[in-house]
Amino acid sequence: MTEMQVTALRAGHCLHPQVMSIRGGSWRPVEFPSLSMLLVHPSQGPILFDTGYDPAFMQATDSFPERLYRWLTPVTLNDGEQVARQIVRFGIDPREVRHLVLSHFHADHMAGTHAFPNAAIHCARAGLDAACGASRWSAVRRGFLTSLIPANMHARARFFEDARTVALSTAFAPFTEGVDILGDGSLVAVELPGHCPGHWGLAVRDSAHGDHFMVADAAWSLDAIRRNMPALALSSGFLGNTSKTRATLRMLNELSVRNRDMRITPCHCPERAAQALARP
């Protein structure tokens, strides 16, 4: 597998009751940071996995019914915290980003898509269909803001479902296969069913940590994976399919037990977000 430099960038957070992410949690609102992962490929240059929040999220939720989304999960995005601004500090012009990988179409993962106009958008056809096929009200209820999907999305989309299936190394067991996004084995998308239609993670070889599995919203935190502690059924059933979500979490728990060296990054994990903040 081609090694890549991997950097976690924190792009805003929302507030939501803790119990929505972990059974037995409190009803008190806690911060859910949103991470975007910057990958630097030796020949393809900068690549992003998800975008986190972006000022475009605020504009998209200015009016009803989209405003309800922001009421339910109040968002904080500090000045300059959007990924398109953060990567400039690494000497990267957003127009240079040639590949954007979206784990799924919830707005907190793709709000910054507009800022990378020259990127091919790698995503699940099932996810895009679910986001585009819903009525405005139903889209909001399911976590989608269709105005954030670029007008030229269909021309730019490269679907996971069309990529070549490859075997994962045994280090990822019980996960056995994924799809080779770029055709060189460097980015392997792995379906992680349950959270919502077309929800996928990404397996890469991280130059600092070795095997690295970015699992998006398949789990809310590393703690939830280690304890195999699912979210309230109310929450997982509202957005997706509770039994599939729990089966995926069980597999992640098994992976974490079998391979303690595997680096796993859930998108909203406070532990990983604290490490992201510690970076220069």
Ligand SMILES: [Zn+2]
């Ligand atoms: Zn999500």
